[in-house]
Amino acid sequence: MTLKEKTALISTILNTALTVLKFTAFFFTGSLAILAEAWHSFSDITTSVLVFISVREKRASEPEPEEAEEENKPIPLEYQISFLIGLLMFFVSMLLVWRTITGGAPVIENSLLSGIVFITFAVASYIVYRFETSVGKKENSVGLIADGMHARADMVNSLLIGFSLVIYRMGVNIDTLVAFIIAMLILSFSIETMVNAVSAYKRKESEYVFRYKTTTMVLGLFEKRTWAVVLRYLQQKLGPKIPGLVLLKKLLPFFCTVIILILGLLVASRCVYTIGPSQEGIVERFGKPVNYKEPAQPGVHLKFPRPVDEIVKIDSRIIRTKSVGNITDKSSFALLWTKKHGTETAFISGDNNFFYPYLVIHYRIKDVFKYTYNHIDPEILLDSAASRVISNIFSGKAFYEIVTSYRKQFESDTARIIQNKLDALNSGLEIVNVNMKDVHPPIFISSSFEEVIAAYQKKEELINQALGYKNESMPQARGTQSRLLGQAQSYVVDNTKKANGEASRFVMQLEAYQKSPDIITRKIYFDFLKETLSKNQKTIVDPLSGFPEIWLDSKQLFKSSKIGLD
Numbered sequence: 001m002t003l004k005e006k007t008a009l010i011s012t013i014l015n016t017a018l019t020v021l022k023f024t025a026f027f028f029t030g031s032l033a034i035l036a037e038a039w040h041s042f043s044d045i046t047t048s049v050l051v052f053i054s055v056r057e058k059r060a061s062e063p064e065p066e067e068a069e070e071e072n073k074p075i076p077l078e079y080q081i082s083f084l085i086g087l088l089m090f091f092v093s094m095l096l097v098w099r100t101i102t103g104g105a106p107v108i109e110n111s112l113l114s115g116i117v118f119i120t121f122a123v124a125s126y127i128v129y130r131f132e133t134s135v136g137k138k139e140n141s142v143g144l145i146a147d148g149m150h151a152r153a154d155m156v157n158s159l160l161i162g163f164s165l166v167i168y169r170m171g172v173n174i175d176t177l178v179a180f181i182i183a184m185l186i187l188s189f190s191i192e193t194m195v196n197a198v199s200a201y202k203r204k205e206s207e208y209v210f211r212y213k214t215t216t217m218v219l220g221l222f223e224k225r226t227w228a229v230v231l232r233y234l235q236q237k238l239g240p241k242i243p244g245l246v247l248l249k250k251l252l253p254f255f256c257t258v259i260i261l262i263l264g265l266l267v268a269s270r271c272v273y274t275i276g277p278s279q280e281g282i283v284e285r286f287g288k289p290v291n292y293k294e295p296a297q298p299g300v301h302l303k304f305p306r307p308v309d310e311i312v313k314i315d316s317r318i319i320r321t322k323s324v325g326n327i328t329d330k331s332s333f334a335l336l337w338t339k340k341h342g343t344e345t346a347f348i349s350g351d352n353n354f355f356y357p358y359l360v361i362h363y364r365i366k367d368v369f370k371y372t373y374n375h376i377d378p379e380i381l382l383d384s385a386a387s388r389v390i391s392n393i394f395s396g397k398a399f400y401e402i403v404t405s406y407r408k409q410f411e412s413d414t415a416r417i418i419q420n421k422l423d424a425l426n427s428g429l430e431i432v433n434v435n436m437k438d439v440h441p442p443i444f445i446s447s448s449f450e451e452v453i454a455a456y457q458k459k460e461e462l463i464n465q466a467l468g469y470k471n472e473s474m475p476q477a478r479g480t481q482s483r484l485l486g487q488a489q490s491y492v493v494d495n496t497k498k499a500n501g502e503a504s505r506f507v508m509q510l511e512a513y514q515k516s517p518d519i520i521t522r523k524i525y526f527d528f529l530k531e532t533l534s535k536n537q538k539t540i541v542d543p544l545s546g547f548p549e550i551w552l553d554s555k556q557l558f559k560s561s562k563i564g565l566d
Contacts, residue, residue: 007135008052011151014128015044018121018154025117031108033161033175034118036096036182040157043089043189044150086193089186096183100176100307108168108175115165118158125155150189157182173287176307270305278317280368284310295368312372316365319432322379324386325357328437346442347391353399357439361386361418362432370428378427385421389414400456403439411436 022038025031108114132148164178275281281296282289283303287310296311303309326345346354363382365371375381393414397406415434422429441449513520 003135003138005052007132008048011128011132012045012048012052014124015041015048015151015154018124019045021117022121025114029108029110029114029165030106031111031114031161031165031175031179032096032100032106033164033178033182034114036179036186037118037154037157037161039089039092039096040182040186040189041154043186043193044154046089046193047150083194083197086190086197088190089193090190093183093187093190096179096186100180100183106175108165108173111165111168115162115169118162118165122155122158122162125151125158129155153185157185168287171288173284175287176310177286180307267305271302272300273303273311274300275313276315278315279313280316282312282314282368282372284312289369289373292369314365314368314372316368316371319362319364322361322363322382322386324359324361324383325390328358344442347394349394349399349402350396351398353441355399355402355439355441357390357394358437359386359390359414360435360437361415362435363429364432365428366430367428370426372428374426374428378429381425381427382418382422382429385425386414386418389417389421393417399441400453403453404456404460407436407439 019038019041022034022041026034026038129148129151132151136148160178160181164174168175273281275296275298277298279298281301283291283296283301285304285308295314295316303311325347344356347357348354361382371378393410394402397410402410411434415431418434419431422431509520
C-alpha cells in the first residue's frame with residue numbers, strides 16, 4: 001500500500017469517527033446545526049473513500065495505448081458512486097434547508113459542553129487537513145489536496161458551530177442560521193460532486209479530483225461565453241439555422257433579468273408577515289425575542305427573512321377550554337347519575353365518599369412571552385395545578401355540600417386559587433371562569449345517593465320554610481314592641497309633666513297662702529263647701545218664715561211635697 005493509499009485510508013477512518021461523534025452529539029443536544037454538520041462530515045467520508053478508490057485503481061491499472069481504448073468503456077465505479085452520493089447529498093441539503101426555513105428555533109441541551117467538544121473537532125479536522133495536503137503535495141496527488149480542502153471546510157464549520165453553541169449559553173440563538181449556512185455548503189458540495197463526476201468521466205481522468213467549484217459554476221452562468229458555448233453546442237446538435245436558437249440568444253438577457261426579479265420578489269415576500277385579529281406575534285432574531293416589551297399586534301409587519309427572523313404567532317384573544325377531573329363523553333347528552341358520562345377518575349370528599357367531578361376551565365393567554373418561554377407546555381401546567389387545587393378543596397368538604405349548596409362558591413374559589421398558583425409560576429395564563437358541569441357518585445350506588453340527596457333537599461326545604469316564618473314574624477313582633485314602647489314612653493312623659501304641673505301649682509298656692517292666709521283660708525273653705533255640697537241634696541230654710549216642722553222621714557217628705565232644691 002502506497003503512502004497516498006495510506007493517507008486516504010487514515011483520512012477515511014478519522015472522518016468516519018468524527019461523523020459518528022457528531023451524529024451522537026446531535027441526539028444529545030438537539031442542535032440543527034450539529035445535524036447539518038454531521039451530514040457535511042458524511043460528505044467528507046465519501047470524498048476520502050473516492051480518493052482512496054481512485055488512487056488504488058490508478059496504481060493497480062496499467063496504461064493502455066490510446067488507440068486500444070474502447071469507445072464504449074463502462075463508467076468507472078468511483079464515478080458512479082460519486083454521482084449517486086452527490087445526488088443523495090443534494091436531497092439531504094434540500095431537507096435541511098426546508099427544516100431551517102419551516103421549523104422554529106430548537107432548544108439545545110448541554111450547549112456549553114457541546115461547544116467545547118466541537119472546537120476540539122475543529123482541531124481534529126485541521127490535523128486531517130494538514131496531513132492530507134502535505135502528503136498530496138509531496139506525492140503530487142490532486143485528489144488528496146482536494147480532500148484536504150474539504151477537511152479545512154469541515155474545520156471552519158466545526159469552529160462556527162462551537163462558537164454558536166457557546167453564545168447560545170449567553171442567550172443568543174443562531175443555531176438555525178448556522179444550520180442554513182452548512183446546508184448550503186452541503187448543497188454546493190452535492191452539485192460539485194455530480195458535475196465533477198461527469199467531468200472526470202468525460203475527460204477519462206484516472207484520479208478523482210474536484211476541478212469545478214460551485215462558485216465558478218454559478219458565476220459562469222452570467223458570462224456570455226458560457227451561453228455562447230451552450231448555443232454553439234445546440235446548433236451543432238440541432239442545426240445552425242434554427243430560429244429558436246437565435247431568438248433565445250436575443251432574449252437571454254431578458255430571461256436573466258426576470259429570474260433575478262423573481263428571486264428578489266421571493267426574498268421580499270419573506271420580509272413581510274401578518275398577524276391575525278385574534279393573534280399576537282413574537283419576533284425571534286437568531287432565536288431570541290426582540291420585541292419583548294410589546295408583542296406584534298394584528299396587521300402587516302416587516303422582518304428579516306428566515307433564518308434570521310422567526311415569527312411565533314399565538315392566538316391570545318380567544319377563550320380556550322380545559323376539561324379537569326374527568327372528560328365528558330360528547331355522545332352523552334343526559335347527565336344522569338345512573339348513566340356513565342365519560343372518564344371516571346375518582347376523587348374523595350371530606351366525608352370519605354368517592355365521586356366523579358366533571359369540570360371545564362375557560363382561560364386565555366394574557367402574556368404571550370411568559371406563555372411561550374417560561375414553560376414548555378403551559379396547558380399541562382394548568383391541568384396539574386387545577387387537579388391539585390380541586391383535590392384539596394374536595395377533601396375539605398362533604399359530598400352533599402359539594403353537590404348542593406357549595407357549587408357556586410366552589411367555582412369562584414377554584415378560579416381564584418388556580419389563578420394565584422399560575423401567577424406565582426409566571427405561566428402567562430388567565431382564568432376566565434370555572435364551570436362544574438356535573439358531580440356524581442359511582443353508578444352502582446347512585447340510587448342510594450339520590451335518596452339521600454332528596455332527603456337533604458327536603459331538610460333544606462323545611463329549614464327554608466322555618467326561616468321564612470321567622471323572617472315574617474320577626475318584623476311584626478318588632479313592630480308591636482316598638483308600638484308598646486312608644487306608648488309607655490308617652491305615658492311616662494305625660495304623667496311626669498302632670499306631676500310637675502301639680503307640684504308647681506301647689507308651690508304657687510303655698511306662696512299665695514303665706515302672703516294672705518285669711519283670704520286663702522276662706523277660699524279653701526268655700527271650695528270645700530262647693531265640692532261637698534254639690535254632690536248631696538240640700539234643704540234651704542228661710543229664717544223669716546219661722547222654724548219648719550222636721551220630719552224624721554225627710555225622704556218621704558220630699559217625695560210628697562216634690563220639693564228638691566239645690
